[in-house]
Amino acid sequence: MKALIIEDEEKSALKLKKYLEQLDPTISVLDILGSIKESIQFLRENLELDVIFLDVQLTDGESFKIFEEVSSKAFIIFVTAYDQHALKAFKLNTVSYLLKPFDQSDVAKAVKKLYSYKDQSPGPTTHDRFLVKKGNRSYTFSVEDIAFFIKDDVLFLVSRSGEKFLIDASLDKLERSLSSTEFFRINRSALVRYDAIESFASDSSQRYCIKLKQIDHEELIVSQSRAAAFKKWIQPVGL
Secondary structure, three states, X not given: OEEEEEOOOHHHHHHHHHHHHHHOOOOEEEEEEOOHHHXXXXXXXXXXXXXXXXXXXXXXXEHHXXXXXXXXXXXXXXXXXXXXXXXXXXXXXXXXXXXXXXXXXXXXXXXXXXXXXXXXXXXXXXXXXEEEEEOOEEEEEEHHHXXXXXXXXXXXXXXXXOOEEEOOOOHHHHHHHOOOOOEEEEEOOEEEEHHHEEEEEEOOOOOEEEEEOOXXXXXXXXXXXXXXXXXXXXXXXXX
């Protein structure tokens, strides 16, 4: 299991890392980070995380601001000096919390809860059928029929032919439920399917412009903040 610790108190972070390694040798702590800025950069380049141990208050602000800039499918375990009720404010993929000062038994309970969530969590391609609307008529779609999702006041599913349909969902939930191999969040408003991409090219702003198969009238933009992660995602495995 790949883990990340975001904690600006070195003593607390190292204690947590030690407890995790003692509890389960299969847990690999990839890094310990202490600020919002470096955490955003790390998450843009590391898509396949299982869990983030997240301190609420970092040196440069409250840590939930990280997820205003970057998304992650990882489970969240908060490490906090706040009481349990304060965590209700955080609408992230939270499974547990560690209240400071914590000991090994506290960490063990949080990890046990994490494993229970992972066992109940659906696989990466569970969301493969969709019900959408156009006017007063409903339509069914499978993943293979989708080019991308885009939010413009409301959320649309766009078919491979470029036709738009209303879908009652959120982009964040779709991103979590779809396969990260097949779909990528290119900016705050769009989620694109790998097989729908014909080509892409960089522009003067270090973004990528995506040309889609069979949809000549539409071009999607990969934001500058997501460009490096997009290039890593689209690269064939093993190259």
